[in-house]
Amino acid sequence: MLDTLVFDTQKPGPTLLVFGGVHGNEKCGTHAIARTVIELRSGIFGLKRGKLIMVPICNPEAYKRDIRYVETNLNRVIKKHPKILRYEHGLANELVTLIDSCDVLLDLHSYSSGRRPFLFLDNDTQEQKDFAAALNIPYWVTGWNEMYENEKDLLQGDTTTYAFSKGKMALLIECGLHEDPQSAIIGYKSLRATLAYHDMAEPFEKARGEPPTITRMKAMLVKTREGKFLKDWQHLDPVTKGMPILRYDDGMIYQSPVDGVILLPGKKARIGEEWVYFGVEGQ
Numbered sequence: 536m537l538d539t540l541v542f543d544t545q546k547p548g549p550t551l552l553v554f555g556g557v558h559g560n561e562k563c564g565t566h567a568i569a570r571t572v573i574e575l576r577s578g579i580f581g582l583k584r585g586k587l588i589m590v591p592i593c594n595p596e597a598y599k600r601d602i603r604y605v606e607t608n609l610n611r612v613i614k615k616h617p618k619i620l621r622y623e624h625g626l627a628n629e630l631v632t633l634i635d636s637c638d639v640l641l642d643l644h645s646y647s648s649g650r651r652p653f654l655f656l657d658n659d660t661q662e663q664k665d666f667a668a669a670l671n672i673p674y675w676v677t678g679w680n681e682m683y684e685n686e687k688d689l690l691q692g693d694t695t696t697y698a699f700s701k702g703k704m705a706l707l708i709e710c711g712l713h714e715d716p717q718s719a720i721i722g723y724k725s726l727r728a729t730l731a732y733h734d735m736a737e738p739f740e741k742a743r744g745e746p747p748t749i750t751r752m753k754a755m756l757v758k759t760r761e762g763k764f765l766k767d768w769q770h771l772d773p774v775t776k777g778m779p780i781l782r783y784d785d786g787m788i789y790q791s792p793v794d795g796v797i798l799l800p801g802k803k804a805r806i807g808e809e810w811v812y813f814g815v816e817g818q
């Protein structure tokens with residue numbers, strides 16, 4: 536059973552569910568949740584209404600080994616698995632039961648290249664946009680679902696897609712670099728801003744109200760064979776169409792398919808996984 540922390544005010548209001556450590560090497564959500572628990576228990580801040588459910592480590596075995604996942608990417612198999620064929624399928628079963636019981640999901644992640652926190656905005660309804668705007672995250676990435684619809688062989692099953700399918704509000708925040716202590720602070724502030732937006736607690740800081748920079752995902756490269764990036768690409772680095780991005784070990788060069796930006800270059804991607812994405816600015 537996953538360790539789950541529940542704070543129930545017993546007053547009518549939304550149920551907010553917060554995930555940390557869906558990927559075992561991404562510790563910012565775990566730290567953000569730990570700080571929240573300590574502060575709630577110490578009375579540093581309190582909940583006004585509703586119920587807060589937090590899972591600080593969604594993939595305990597991967598967390599212990601400081602790896603992304605053990606057998607399969609947990610954030611691609613979020614659904615009910617009648618048969619548990621992989622370690623992560625059992626975790627997914629627990630997580631979907633929790634998602635089914637919540638109104639709002641906040642999923643806290645970190646990434647490997649770059650320093651700018653961003654959030655994934657999909658199913659960009661006005662309700663979702665208003666929620667996202669309350670989080671003070673300067674960069675938004677959209678277009679994830681449309682892109683994956685063209686990549687049928689890749690598993691989609693991420694936490695927010697599942698939550699949307701059940702009529703919940705949900706945001707996934709990429710809080711910053713895995714190793715950067717600032718990522719945990721961004722995670723904590725996002726959690727507090729979510730509580731404030733849903734009127735479950737007083738705000739920790741005021742919303743800045745600055746419009747975000749929005750990038751629409753346009754293309755993704757799946758790693759089919761070994762190769763190396765031609766430079767130390769960072770998330771949101773600008774690229775032009777035809778710019779050499781990486782070289783396969785057989786000598787073939789892969790070029791940028793867009794005039795835009797590079798997204799989430801995965802230096803440690805394994806064969807069969809997403810290696811790098813490309814996007815363009817604007818909605």
Ligand SMILES: [Zn+2]
Nearest residue numbers: 558561644645
């Ligand atoms: Zn992640």
